[in-house]
Amino acid sequence: MSSTDYQSGREALGGRLRELRTEAGLQGKDLAERLGWQRSKVSRLETGKQTATAPDLEAWALALDAPGEVADLHSRLRGLESQQRSWRRQLASGHRAVQDRYVAEYRRTSTVRGYEATVIPGLFQTPDYARHLLLANAELMQSPRDTDAAVNARMRRQEVLYEGSKMFRVLVWEGALHALVGPAEVMAGQLDRLVGLIGLPQITLGIVPLGAPLKLSPKHGFWIFDETRVVVETINSEFTLESTEDVTLYGRVWDRLDESAVHGQQARRLLGRARASLDLS
Structure with a gap:
């Protein structure tokens, strides 16, 4: 480790x-x-x-x-x-301990580059979206349901977004905007939250469109902290990679995904399209 x-x-x-x-x-x-x-x-x-x-x-x-x-x-x-952390062991007493560790990690970090292919990043989640996600994960992993405490800890992690000394450059695959983690109203609130983040000076949010030409396939999500370590989550484990070769490789992957991403007003349009597709009747 x-x-x-x-x-x-x-x-x-x-x-x-x-x-x-x-x-x-x-x-x-x-x-x-x-x-x-x-x-x-x-x-x-x-x-x-x-x-x-x-x-x-x-x-x-x-x-x-x-x-x-x-x-x-x-x-x-x-x-x-261990540097390879089994989710089964980490979640033995629930999700909150993991979320608390993330809070400490982000407080120590100045610059973050991240990419998510299937879900809205935890840094940007609304409480309702996070709650549905954590409940589903607790059921999958058969772990204790300390959902409210875990959601509160995840929201504390988001306080770092408003610290002027930090920078967050985050990419999201467009498909994640359409994945119905919760009811339509939950998804609408989550998409509105993303729209509100666009333009904040310390945040760069890019969306990789479904129809964009790609130099590589989207693969799995990952997070690069201070250009010195990469965190990758799989279904059963979390890996921390710190070799220069690994950090450079993931940085190169992020750069190529970013070349296919849209930002600003174009990103807003994709968010609006995802919201319009929801059945809010």
Whole structure:
């Protein structure tokens, strides 16, 4: 596992520990006293400067009278283990832990290039669209349904879109605009959301039209973070690729897809066409 990927996961775990403590109404010093720890250990765990052990996590949850959180915390810790992350293991306690890790990842990133072929990117999803998507995925993966918490975490991830220091260049295959993830009214709201993002200075949204000449087939979605690592999701796993060759290859794929994409007013027209095709009666 890469150091940056590992650190993002560790920070997400620390954020969850801090959240549990504050929900219990305790200061860090109070929890340290209950556990018999130095205050600095509580701080290091919450800020991701130290990796918690499984016994640390169990002690933390029990000290807060929250034994039901032990399984979720252990699942988050296991998610730090490998660069190829099995969705089955990541989702053992639900979707929220994964979404929290994404929040930490995007906060650490300055520039993002992404491409999605089948769904609207999570960064741009409305709560209703995200809810339908996460429910369907929970059913497929037979994972716990912590949907509301996962949706809230996904919406927190979107806060980075409005940080002026970041840049997001995102491509979407037109077919994703027509894939009915939810009812027509949900899709209409999602398409309206995309229209509202066009023109924001920190976001470049391109749509690859169905009839566009292509230099390569659309293939699968992927995300390039700071031109140093690529994240690819498959049905059963998530991969992080960091070799120069892999990052360069995916950058070249993105560039070629971008050459076939439309932006601005042309992208708005495709969004309008997708919306007009919905049965809103």
